[in-house]
Amino acid sequence: MNNVLDKLNWRYATKMFDTSKKVSKEDLNTLLDAARLTASSYGLQPYHFYVIEDEDTRSKLRKASYDQAQITDASYLLVLANKPTFDESLVDDYIDNIIETRGVSRENLDGYSQMMKGALMGLPDAQKNSWTANQTYIALGNLMTIAAEMEIDTCPMEGFDNAQYNEILGLNDKNLNAAVVLAIGYRSEEDQTQHYPKVRYSKEEIITHI
Template sequence: MKALLNKLNWRYATKKFDHSKKVSSENLKILLEAARLTASSYGLQPYHFYVIEEANIRTKLKKASFDQPQITDASHLLVLANKPTFDATMIDDYIANIMAVRGLSKDDLLGFSQTMKSTLLDQADTFKGSWTSNQAYIVLGNLMTVAAEMKIDTCPMEGFDKAQYNEILGLTDKGLNTAVVLAVGYRSADDATQNYPKVRYSKEQIITHI
């Protein structure tokens, strides 16, 4: 566990990536599997992940990201897209998946299904969009931790025009919205910020035991 904490201390929001270094396909698979296995509320996974490698698309996304170099210089760009709204279909599809995986009947899961529907479906779209975006951020945190364990650098990014991202990636027609972006790769030796001491509040300032 101390080794993991050391790696979390090693990681930082990488500002300059070495564009000549690429994350291997095997390591990328591990990261994406970690994303898939991340916990979500009810287990609903109200999101979709896009791995952006195509240079022309990344150039367009860079322009929609205030020309931040991580967008094109990182080995891979991960776009975590949430569902800005949803209806009973999302829950019904999830119930069907549970039935298939666990060998249960619809009646076995009726109470669970009704609980989700009564809790979520009558909420306003603003609530639904915020809730699903929060679920994507849980994935983001898990991705950064797993990447740090693998000594892969990351930079979580919110500085972009979501509408432009949605248009470039065709997300709106898919019922999705860009929640957050994660640049993944390896730090450049020229990135001075890697040498900055990590700034965090002390345990006494940020943790309270009750």
């Protein structure tokens, strides 16, 4: 357990990436599997992950990110996109997946299906967007933790023009919305922020036992 805490103390939001070091495809795939295996509400996974490697696309995204260098300098750029709205197909597709994966009958899942639809379909669009966006942050946290375990650096980023990202990546036509971005790579020795002591509230200040 101490090793986990050591890795979490080791990680920081990397400001400068070493462009000469590249995260391997094998390690990237491990991170993507971690994202895919992340828990989500009801297991519905109302999102899609984009791995941006194309230099021209990343150059455009950098301009839409207030010229932050991590966008182009990291080994990979992950865009976590949520579904801003949804209909019953979100649940129906998941039920189909359960049937195929577990070999159960549709009738056995009817109650579960109706429960999910009852909880979700009546939500206003703004609340649907908020709920699905929150799911992407669960995946983001898992990605960052697994990356730290692998001593791969990351920088989570919300500082970008959401509408421009959606246009550049063609997300609007796919009922997707760029919720948050994660730059993945290896820290530069010149990044002085890696040497800053980590600033966090003490357990006494931030945790209450009841």
